[in-house]
Amino acid sequence: MVGAVDALAGFGFGASSIALFARVAGGIYTKAADVGADLVGKVEAGIPEDDPRNPAVIADNVGDNVGDVAGMGADLFESYCGSIIAAATLAGSDVVLVSFPFWISAVGIFCSAIAYFAVSTKNDASQKDLMWSLNRGIFLAAALTLGGVAVVVHLLFEGREDFGWELYGCMILGLVSGLFIGHATEYFTSYEFAPVKSITDAGVTGPATVVIQGLGVGMLSCVPTTFIMVACILGCNELGGGYGIAIAAVGMLSTLGMTLATDAYGPVADNAGGIAEMCGLDEAVRDTTDALDALGNTTAATGKGFAIGSAVLTSLSLLTAFKEKTGVTVADIANPIVLCGAIFGAMLPFLFAALTMLSVQKAAGAIIVEVRRQFRDIPGLMEGKAEADSAKCIQISTQSSVEEMILPGLWAVLTPLVIGFLVGPTCLVGMLGGSICSGMMLAIMMSNAGGAWDNSKKYIEIEGACGGKGTDTHKACVVGDTVGDPFKDTSGPALNILIKLMSMVSLTIAPLIRGNADWQDWEYGIVPAAVLLIGTVIVYVVYWKNKVDITATPSGDAEYSQVKETELAVVKGTAL
Numbered sequence: 001m002v003g004a005v006d007a008l009a010g011f012g013f014g015a016s017s018i019a020l021f022a023r024v025a026g027g028i029y030t031k032a033a034d035v036g037a038d039l040v041g042k043v044e045a046g047i048p049e050d051d052p053r054n055p056a057v058i059a060d061n062v063g064d065n066v067g068d069v070a071g072m073g074a075d076l077f078e079s080y081c082g083s084i085i086a087a088a089t090l091a092g093s094d095v096v097l098v099s100f101p102f103w104i105s106a107v108g109i110f111c112s113a114i115a116y117f118a119v120s121t122k123n124d125a126s127q128k129d130l131m132w133s134l135n136r137g138i139f140l141a142a143a144l145t146l147g148g149v150a151v152v153v154h155l156l157f158e159g160r161e162d163f164g165w166e167l168y169g170c171m172i173l174g175l176v177s178g179l180f181i182g183h184a185t186e187y188f189t190s191y192e193f194a195p196v197k198s199i200t201d202a203g204v205t206g207p208a209t210v211v212i213q214g215l216g217v218g219m220l221s222c223v224p225t226t227f228i229m230v231a232c233i234l235g236c237n238e239l240g241g242g243y244g245i246a247i248a249a250v251g252m253l254s255t256l257g258m259t260l261a262t263d264a265y266g267p268v269a270d271n272a273g274g275i276a277e278m279c280g281l282d283e284a285v286r287d288t289t290d291a292l293d294a295l296g297n298t299t300a301a302t303g304k305g306f307a308i309g310s311a312v313l314t315s316l317s318l319l320t321a322f323k324e325k326t327g328v329t330v331a332d333i334a335n336p337i338v339l340c341g342a343i344f345g346a347m348l349p350f351l352f353a354a355l356t357m358l359s360v361q362k363a364a365g366a367i368i369v370e371v372r373r374q375f376r377d378i379p380g381l382m383e384g385k386a387e388a389d390s391a392k393c394i395q396i397s398t399q400s401s402v403e404e405m406i407l408p409g410l411w412a413v414l415t416p417l418v419i420g421f422l423v424g425p426t427c428l429v430g431m432l433g434g435s436i437c438s439g440m441m442l443a444i445m446m447s448n449a450g451g452a453w454d455n456s457k458k459y460i461e462i463e464g465a466c467g468g469k470g471t472d473t474h475k476a477c478v479v480g481d482t483v484g485d486p487f488k489d490t491s492g493p494a495l496n497i498l499i500k501l502m503s504m505v506s507l508t509i510a511p512l513i514r515g516n517a518d519w520q521d522w523e524y525g526i527v528p529a530a531v532l533l534i535g536t537v538i539v540y541v542v543y544w545k546n547k548v549d550i551t552a553t554p555s556g557d558a559e560y561s562q563v564k565e566t567e568l569a570v571v572k573g574t575a576l
Helices: 002-045 057-091 095-118 127-156 161-189 194-205 207-220 222-252 256-278 283-326 336-377 390-404 406-422 425-463 472-513 522-544 558-572
Strands: none
Touching (some): 002 336, 002 390, 002 406, 002 472, 057 222, 057 283, 057 472, 095 222, 095 256, 127 161, 127 256, 127 283, 161 194, 161 207, 161 222, 161 283, 161 425, 194 207, 194 425, 207 222, 207 425, 207 472, 256 283, 283 425, 336 390, 336 406, 336 425, 336 472, 390 406, 406 425, 406 522, 425 472
16 A cells, blocks of 8 residues: 555656646746737737737637646646645555545545536626626535535544544635635735726826736735635644645645636636637627636636645645655754755745746747737738738747746756755755745735736726726736736746645655755765756757847838838828
């Protein structure tokens, strides 16, 4: 039994690896296309969003599915696998405890399928009505899961019912914490509430104040989520120790079917609006899809909050399992070895976020240059008489996303190996703890700030706030939305992968460094350290050093500027 459970760590590492690809590369793909399409299409050319004349629109729509559907699915699948593996590892040879997380997940899947039929709404529904229709399905799935797991506990823990009900309490804490985190995220990202409205109001004085207000809202949103997570962890630790925390993670993810469907709702609604625009459907259709898209921004942010909470619980559970496997009993923060590990770990989420943000900027630059080229070189494109070369933009996004994820992936996979072998398991415990703490805060801030910026723009476009579309306030909020795109869809979600992947890699190598004292086998750490250093240099020289020049056009290209002005005059029906 123990050997079989240990083998699950390899399965978890596989899940983490594909999640890294889907979430990080997918996030870079979608935001590179999105930012590139918006900056050239909406800002420079003055054409509507999702206009078929824009060659980056198709790549943007594809990216919504790549990053926000496939990426989120891979992210939550990794969390589900990681939490189950951590619980099974901490269970030892107890068959009942090993099987319990699998029973919870099975019940949750069945109950989520039933709850699907509770989701419905009416025509002309408000944002609150739409949100309640989705929440109704989530609440029903949660209630059914609680009832089903109660039956499992009654049957499975015969003879030690008290312990079983304590673990049931851990499961309840995890599930309820997930719901609370979702509602806290909704408050900070929906334009029905004050935080998002405050960002819109800040747009009256320009884009700078929009960015400042959005960052403040994002930072403030960390407070309620932190209280919820701390209460959940402390409660589960009292009831079931490390195993109880792992069960809380499984419980939070037990309604994954409904949660994932709710999150996928956002990009589906966004793509529906894009298709409506490209097909030239009635304005009423686009108004409907815009309302659904605004709700989708909130549900996507809620899903990201849920993913962050589950990632923290999963990573903490994996950390506990790692300590048990390596024999580390005490990790004193006053110990310089542990403290240095924690400091280094706290730095890693910032490095990861920086790399992914810069990757989006670099890839978006390539998209910008290509879209400008097509506007300039394809006759009749702006008049709608020629077809844009969308395949070229898709190729750029695909190639860039794969290339740009290499460096973050190297650091995520190799850093635990370097610290674990070079210094020792005690330092690695500190590093994992530091990364979990800073990664959680940074992920919450970036995801919620991005969602709030997006919906501040939607508040103007849908509700007509501050004068409606085309005003200086609207333009300022568009800038905030552009800043928030990589925040909420690339860097913020990618941090979930970072903390879980490093914890899973650490658990995988735990048998190799078990019982090692500090610096005992430091020579074995030289190899992964050298690979990390050399790999970083190679990636920088091959992929990062050569940047696309986005300053050459349009300002430095008179021909481009003349063509653009001419074509815009035709489009807008004005005279030159």
